[in-house]
Amino acid sequence: MLDRRSFLGSFASAALLSRARLGATPAPDAAPPAWPPAVFQDDESYWRTLRREFLIPPDEAFFNTGTLGSMPRVVLQAVSDDMNQVAGTVAHWNYKAGTPDYITGYNPETDLRTALATLIGASPDELALTQNATVAMNYIANGLPIEPGHEVILTNLEHPGGRQGWELKSKRYGIYVKQVTVPVPPENPQQLIDLYLNATTPQTRVWSIPHLTSGQAIRFPVERMCAFAKDHGIFTVIDGAQCCGHFQLDMKKIGCDAYYSSPHKWLLAPAGSGLLYITADKLPGVWATLASATWDDYRSGAYRLMQIGTGNRSMLKGYMAAIEFHNRIGPARVEARIMALADRLRAGLQQIPQVTIHSPVHPELTSGTTVWSLAGTSAGDLMDGLWDRAKVRCRSMGDPLGVRQCCHIYTLMDDVDRTLETARRMVRRA
Numbered sequence: 395m396l397d398r399r400s401f402l403g404s405f406a407s408a409a410l411l412s413r414a415r416l417g418a419t420p421a422p423d424a425a426p427p428a429w430p431p432a433v434f435q436d437d438e439s440y441w442r443t444l445r446r447e448f449l450i451p452p453d454e455a456f457f458n459t460g461t462l463g464s465m466p467r468v469v470l471q472a473v474s475d476d477m478n479q480v481a482g483t484v485a486h487w488n489y490k491a492g493t494p495d496y497i498t499g500y501n502p503e504t505d506l507r508t509a510l511a512t513l514i515g516a517s518p519d520e521l522a523l524t525q526n527a528t529v530a531m532n533y534i535a536n537g538l539p540i541e542p543g544h545e546v547i548l549t550n551l552e553h554p555g556g557r558q559g560w561e562l563k564s565k566r567y568g569i570y571v572k573q574v575t576v577p578v579p580p581e582n583p584q585q586l587i588d589l590y591l592n593a594t595t596p597q598t599r600v601w602s603i604p605h606l607t608s609g610q611a612i613r614f615p616v617e618r619m620c621a622f623a624k625d626h627g628i629f630t631v632i633d634g635a636q637c638c639g640h641f642q643l644d645m646k647k648i649g650c651d652a653y654y655s656s657p658h659k660w661l662l663a664p665a666g667s668g669l670l671y672i673t674a675d676k677l678p679g680v681w682a683t684l685a686s687a688t689w690d691d692y693r694s695g696a697y698r699l700m701q702i703g704t705g706n707r708s709m710l711k712g713y714m715a716a717i718e719f720h721n722r723i724g725p726a727r728v729e730a731r732i733m734a735l736a737d738r739l740r741a742g743l744q745q746i747p748q749v750t751i752h753s754p755v756h757p758e759l760t761s762g763t764t765v766w767s768l769a770g771t772s773a774g775d776l777m778d779g780l781w782d783r784a785k786v787r788c789r790s791m792g793d794p795l796g797v798r799q800c801c802h803i804y805t806l807m808d809d810v811d812r813t814l815e816t817a818r819r820m821v822r823r824a
Contacts, residue, residue, distance in 0.1 A: 438807060441731065444723070448804045454785045455809035459800040460608060460636055460763055461789060463662040465712065472715035473664055476708035498523075498705035500687065502697045506710055509717045510669060513725070514653075515644030519695030520677065522670045523710070527635035528555030530654030530670035533699055534631050535559030537680035540599050542568030547593050548602040550575045551610055556633040560602065570597070576612065578795075579754040583615040586759075590619060600629045605653075606636040609791050611753035611763035611798065620649040629676070636660065638669065639716075640732065640762055642725045651676045660762075660802065663716035664709045672696060728803055732762035735801035735810055739764050742814040748821045752795050767796025768817060776820075784816040 447466045450456050456464055465473075480496050487496045495501055507518040524530040536559065540546070546560050550573050564571045574589040590601055601623050606613050616632055623630045631652040637643060639661030645653060653671040657663040672680055677696060682689040686701035720728060743749045743766050753765040768776050777790040777797050786809065788797040799813065 441803065441806060445804055445806060450804060454787065455805055455812060456787050457799045457801065457805060457809075457813075458787055458789045459660055459802045460798055461659070462665060463639070463659050463802065464804055465662055465664060465716070466719050468719055469662060469664065469712045469715045473708045473712035476711040480708065496707060498707050498710055499703045500701070502694070502700070503710060506714050506717075509714060513643070513717055513721070514638065514669075514671065515646050516671050517674065517695075519697075520645075520671055520674055522672075522696035522699040523713075524654070524668035524670050524700075525666050526555070526658070526668040527553075527633065527654045527656040528559075530668050531556055531631070531633065532559040533670055533683050534652050534654070534672075534680065535563050536683045537699075538600065538629065539679065539681070540567070540569050543570065543597060544599040545570045545572050545595060545597045546600040546602055547572045547574060547590055547598060549573065549589070549604060549607070551578075551607045551612065552602075552604060553608045553633065553635065555635070556602065556604060572598075576607075576610075578610050578612070578752055580612060580756070580759060582756055583618070583758050586612075586614050587619055587622070591622070594626070594628070598628055600631065602631050603633065603650075605632050605634040606640070606761050606763070608636060609765070609795065609798070611761055611765050613754065613759045613761050615758065616648050616650065620651075624649060636761075636763070639663075639720055640729070642729055645671055645673070652680075657713065657716065661716050661720055664712040666706070666709050667713045667716070670696065670699065723803070731803055732801055733760075735805055735807065736760065736762045736764055738807060739799065739801060739810045739813065742810070743817070746814070746817055746821065749817065750794075750796070762802065763798060763800045765791060765795050765798050767794060768820060771820060773797060779820050780813065780816055783819065784812050786813050786816060 447468070448464050449467065450464055484496060487493065503523055504518065507521045507523065511518045511521050540563070546569060548557060548560065548571065560571045563569055572593055574593050576589065577585065580586055601619065603614055603616055603619055605616050620630045630650045632648065632650045634653050634655040636659060638655035638657045651673050655669050656667070657669060658665045658667045678692055682699055682701065684702050686703060688694055689698050689701045691698050740751060740755060743751055743764070748769040749766055751764060751766045753763065754760055767773065771779070773790040773793050773796050777788055780786040780788055788799045791798050801810070
């Protein structure tokens with residue numbers, strides 16, 4: 395890993411090189427600053443320089459990472475370079491030992507799985523690469539040998555990708571899907587834990603838990619919940635679609651049996667980048683859903699769940715570049731920056747009487763995402779008003795929730811302040 399000064403200094407040359415490769419014309423203010431700075435600190439000048447590594451126009455503020463992250467230039471370049479190489483040298487692929495394969499879907503992708511395992515505190519053998527969180531979740535729902543009458547507990551706030559695999563299994567095999575109703579927002583972590591505890595019976599076999607809900611940005615106390623479930627023989631699967639690249643993750647510390655995510659969101663990997671973690675002692679009990687050559691080779695760990703047929707190698711090159719980019723900044727610094735932006739946003743919104751914050755404000759339940767509404771303004775009008783007036787892109791979550799605003803490393807404190815000022819202006823003109 396590069397030290398801070400070397401990393402920042404690398405942006406100056408890399409930014410110009412990547413712009414040239416991508417055919418972009420540098421903006422008038424794009425001249426690189428003098429690096430290294432005399433004294434390094436995590437101030438806005440650092441993040442303003444980092445912001446130039448993204449193709450988002452400088453006058454636009456992107457706050458919808460919960461749907462799809464913006465790839466930095468180095469990730470986009472990794473994908474583009476590899477696609478060009480594959481297209482131009484495909485005749486050189488001779489299938490001999492030592493020659494890299496030009497496709498994915500039949501190979502263990504050891505380097506990428508090792509890098510990903512290091513990032514999230516797991517073993518490479520416990521990780522399978524998937525297209526997204528929905529695919530990974532369905533591997534668990536379809537692969538666990540749950541019998542008719544057994545229960546799976548989940549919440550009423552699940553993303554469809556975190557729910558429908560269980561609903562399918564219920565309809566096809568007769569398992570019982572039990573739904574608990576989450577207050578929006580919850581008051582404290584224990585309130586969320588009690589929802590699952592009070593719903594558990596001797597027939598309960600699985601707790602399906604959102605680490606961070608997609609629509610309401612509620613962060614669940616997954617470590618405490620997994621510890622209880624483990625003591626009672628309940629399988630835990632965590633929907634972390636919103637978490638890889640957002641929070642620092644350690645699978646062993648969380649203590650879950652399975653975890654899935656979509657790194658094309660907060661890790662800023664290419665769309666179609668997913669992961670599935672299953673702890674080593676539970677892997678043999680999960681059937682493969684898709685079958686190709688080695689689906690039945692239980693010596694290969696989670697690799698047997700990656701037998702899915704031809705895939706795009708270039709996307710995995712971008713996936714690796716995203717991990718490297720994230721590591722060079724530092725996962726702890728990324729999370730701290732995200733939370734600082736979100737805390738500033740929440741504090742400012744709380745000073746506007748007409749604003750209601752629907753996501754949690756309890757410090758243990760907050761994240762980089764805030765869901766808020768403005769009295770007298772529909773969710774759609776609020777989303778459109780922020781964009782039309784200030785080029786602030788949030789996502790409407792429908793009424794009464796309002797908009798979802800996700801802070802990330804390509805948003806600046808100025809962008810947060812612009813949001814607040816625009817909200818105040820919308821109140822005055824209402």
